[in-house]
Amino acid sequence: QVQLVESGGGVVQPGGSLRLSCAASGFTxxxxxxxxVRQAPxxxxxxxxxxxxDGSNKYYADSVKGRFTISRDNSKNTLYLQMNSLRAEDTxxxxxxxxxxxxxxxxxxxxxxxxxxxxx
Amino acid sequence: xxxxxxxxxxxxxxPGERATLSCRASQSVSSNLAWYQQKPGQAPRLLxxxxxxxxxxxxxxxxxxxxxxxxxxxxxxxxxxxxxVYYCQQYNNWPRWTFGQGTKVEIK
Numbered sequence: 001q002v003q004l005v006e007s008g009g010g011v012v013q014p015g016g017s018l019r020l021s022c023a024a025s026g027f028t029x030x031x032x033x034x035x036x037v038r039q040a041p042x043x044x045x046x047x048x049x050x051x052x053x054d055g056s057n058k059y060y061a062d063s064v065k066g067r068f069t070i071s072r073d074n075s076k077n078t079l080y081l082q083m084n085s086l087r088a089e090d091t092x093x094x095x096x097x098x099x100x101x102x103x104x105x106x107x108x109x110x111x112x113x114x115x116x117x118x119x120x
Numbered sequence: 121x122x123x124x125x126x127x128x129x130x131x132x133x134x135p136g137e138r139a140t141l142s143c144r145a146s147q148s149v150s151s152n153l154a155w156y157q158q159k160p161g162q163a164p165r166l167l168x169x170x171x172x173x174x175x176x177x178x179x180x181x182x183x184x185x186x187x188x189x190x191x192x193x194x195x196x197x198x199x200x201x202x203x204x205v206y207y208c209q210q211y212n213n214w215p216r217w218t219f220g221q222g223t224k225v226e227i228k
Binding site: 035044045046047050059095101102104105106107108110111112113 | 152154156158162163164165166169170173175176207209211214215216217218219220221222
């Protein structure tokens, strides 16, 4: 079945770095753009970054631009988010998501999320 | 950036009753509007896309309407499993996807 599984979350000090991964299965990963979305504790959803199916274009929320880098390895069916210069306000559950099932740009598949805590 | 505003923040409803949730966009998003349901400890689940089309496997008691800047999600007869937080999202202003702040539907 169609599935996304995130990993790589953890506790990191302010100013530190972390790399998240999202392993895809059950669909042709190389055909679809992929997103990262985050959710701070008790808060709503915030779109973070998007990468086109072939990695040719990448887009970021202003809150992470210049600090986070989205990338993908289509040979490994894996999406990444490199997070540098982390701040307390980056503390959140990070989800990968995409549009795979429905003929529309809404996010119809989501991973279970991985928690990132930025704290000293 | 398009700002999505949901109302009310919390909706108290009895099982079997109808729930009506609203979402307003700061500028037109045409019909490029989705609704998601999120339960505690779970990822969001797509309910509605294109403002009014139910996603695969979503029960008919969920319906969406609206276009432009005003949208509504209606749950015709609330079931116990429907108590959750609901988010609207616009995907018209590509590549700046934005979500509303959420409406919590709780048991009255």
